[in-house]
Amino acid sequence: MAREEPQRSCLGCREVKAKKELLRFVLAPDRTLVPDLLGKLPGRGAYTCIRKSCLAAAVSKSRFTRALREEVRCGAPAELIALVATRMEERIGGYLALANKAGKAVSGGDGVIETLMKRAPGIICVATDISPGIGQKVIGLAVRMNVDHFSLFDKERLGAIVGKGLRSAVVIERGGFSDALKIEMEKYRNFFEGGTHAT
Numbered sequence: 001m002a003r004e005e006p007q008r009s010c011l012g013c014r015e016v017k018a019k020k021e022l023l024r025f026v027l028a029p030d031r032t033l034v035p036d037l038l039g040k041l042p043g044r045g046a047y048t049c050i051r052k053s054c055l056a057a058a059v060s061k062s063r064f065t066r067a068l069r070e071e072v073r074c075g076a077p078a079e080l081i082a083l084v085a086t087r088m089e090e091r092i093g094g095y096l097a098l099a100n101k102a103g104k105a106v107s108g109g110d111g112v113i114e115t116l117m118k119r120a121p122g123i124i125c126v127a128t129d130i131s132p133g134i135g136q137k138v139i140g141l142a143v144r145m146n147v148d149h150f151s152l153f154d155k156e157r158l159g160a161i162v163g164k165g166l167r168s169a170v171v172i173e174r175g176g177f178s179d180a181l182k183i184e185m186e187k188y189r190n191f192f193e194g195g196t197h198a199t
């Protein structure tokens with residue numbers, strides 16, 4: 001019989017969910033909160049939904065202090081929200097870099113368009129500052145080929161992730177990396193609830 005998944009309740013909305021569906025936080029020695037995206041850091045954990053409104057509620061109602069049974073140095077909710085967003089972005093960037101190292105990525109506007117004309121890859125990351133002409137073409141092809149796409153990182157950062165100069169888009173072939181990226185992007189979008197986080 002399958003073991004029951006460990007569950008925890010969100011400090012914001014109090015809903016009980018499986019641990020893996022929640023964000024875990026631990027306390028650093030300086031008493032600040034550390035988002036533990038992989039759920040592996042030692043120490044007592046405190047949890048919220050992967051949703052910025054739950055995180056903000058937990059901070060503004062001082063619930064981390066009670067849950068961790070220690071004094072917590074917590075700034076404004078926006079600071080912790082920004083920190084979580086940064087960690088999630090780093091994780092997404094990490095998967096793009098790994099996929100590239102494994103030879104599963106094609107980058108650059110022309111390469112991406114050429115790939116999309118031939119076949120449907122797993123997922124596409126479009127730079128936030130892609131030129132409108134190339135952007136329309138890439139996204140139009142993605143929609144036509146039924147390929148997921150997301151917009152994150154500017155051309156400079158996207159290029160650095162794949163070890164190149166400026167890159168306006170990166171496609172990741174179907175497989176483990178694209179599956180992981182889809183999951184991470186869904187979490188990232190849920191965190192902002194389709195909100196207006198400028199990236």
Ligand SMILES: [Zn+2]
Pocket residue numbers: 010011012013014015048049051054
């Ligand atoms: Zn919640």
